[in-house]
Amino acid sequence: MTKKITYGGAYVPEMLWDTLRKLTAEFEGAKKDANFQNEFQNLLRNFSGRPTPLIFAERATKDLGGAKVYLKNEGANHTGAHKITHCLGQGLLARRLGKRMLIAETGAGQHGVATATVAAKLGLECVVFMGSEDIRRQRPNVFLMERLGTKVVPVEYGSKTLKDAVNEALKFWMEHLDEAHYCIGSVLGPAPYPEMNRYFQSVIGREIRSELMERENKLPDAVVACVGGGSNAMGSFYDFIADASVKLIGVEAGGIGKKIGEHSSRKIAGELGIFQGYKSLFLQTEEGQIAPTHSISAGLDYPGVGPELADLYTNGRVELTYATDAEAVSAVDYFAKLEGVISALESAHALAEVRKIAPKMSRDSIVVATLSGRGDKDLFNFARAFKDESFRDFLKDEYNRYE
């Protein structure tokens, strides 16, 4: 008999015990508190701009020749990605808890910008930790965070990417427990974070359902989302878990190969482990050292996956697959030309999967892909990936204008 695995948990030093207990209690209370709900809904609607549109990708549908393709445009949110939703939720909780500071980790910089934005909006201080490798890849977001009044702290050791930023944020938090709330950026970390962020993000799935009902009067056959830690995926999937006819597909970063260090896919090589406060699937060595990861998209370049998602994957409800760096870049181009949407490199992994599966599905079926973010932040990465000569000249020019 195999033992049932309990994913998640709260594997943290005792000094966090009381803080997590208070956060859990505040979260449980807020769920039932009409004032909190009103405030949260008001910010989602009148600050972030929800509901986000569900785009019928008509030309892509025709070109792919199979399922009708819809894109849930989370990139239309204020700050350009789904991340702002859980930041608003957590920011309100932090204020209720009497905290005066938000801290966050960031990979792509999207969660950092969203946290910085919410901190400014709610009148809180903000410190964001970011791996120096990611700072290099996503410099424009650093600039934005600083404009928003946030202090961005580079993390110079480890792999200098997202996991190291989480480590540093956790450490800073342990030194500032009384004044700071750690606004974790995905459905991971110790309880209650995975459930809490999923609770806030589940608005994505509910909107997909109601928007599609209104337009097509039926459920989707498949919902596809990219998976870094899993917040946009869990947010998109959660409302459909009980609808067995809806396939739920998470797309991880396949990077440049299948060897350790060349990708960030837990499907390819994830093993059960306990890290950063939770039990889940992690890319790691035989001995349990956390392994290096790679992805062209900083937001998917992380060794672990949210525990609820790992659970849904192991029990078969969610399918995991992956798209390579090259497939992601190509998907950005494809949907830009055909649909007028420039996707973030993270979300483009989901779009790449749509290009693979839509042609194989019948014409009366529907696939919804979550476009977790828009591509503005990747401008420099795109320009380089497409070897854009004139953009290079522009950068030189721009540099000279500074002198």
Next chain:
Amino acid sequence: MNNLEKLFAGKKGGLFMAHMIAGCPTMEESEKVAEALVKGGADIIELQIPFSDPMADGPAIAVASEEAIKGGATVAKSLALLEKVARLGKPVAVMTYLNIPFRYGISKFVTKIAKTGASALIVPDCPFDTEEGRELLTACKETQVYLIPVVSPGVPKERLEQLATDASGFVYCTSRQGITGANSKFAKELVDFVKELKEIFKLPIAVGFGVKSKEDVAELAKVADIVIAGSFFIHVIKTSSPGSVEKSLKSLIS
């Protein structure tokens, strides 16, 4: 009898626990570091098996762990080192992060360190009341290894009382909230907190985090039964040599 039990039977307070990382600066030199710590007067050696992402450690130990792993400090080699360190005659407490024993197999790991000579185990990211915490407790009880709780000022009494029902050996108390590192700002409430710990746990109390001078040791020794230093030695190793650890330790506790 557990070596720590013997130590505590003879000497109630004024003890010093010195921390080191397996593989820092190299696997071979780690043995010299251990010897220097013993010669320098350490009563207990805390041997950290390096983990890639040590959540409760500051930059000094995090970077040293990373370098140790890069230099080939595998779990197998760290355990071989443990055997040598234990032979030096001082009680050894193994410290690591949960994913290491979890991957090794918790019961297998505890049995192995017990056989190899460890008297205690410290896993700062594993609360006793998790599935793995329970497994650790059971395995430790069976092999007479003490599983050491790590607490900090600010942990409420109610929680301390829960932990006390399962604690054995000694209590590891951090001098403040936060992480390890060579910065001695002890929490204002530390003195009262340690008194509370003594009442609740009825075990020797070890205090560490940020100990870097003779004055720090003297100050903490007033309240603690065991004073711990770690990052301090990493700094010594990096700026001079493993051999100079002996002298530095002597100057710390003389």
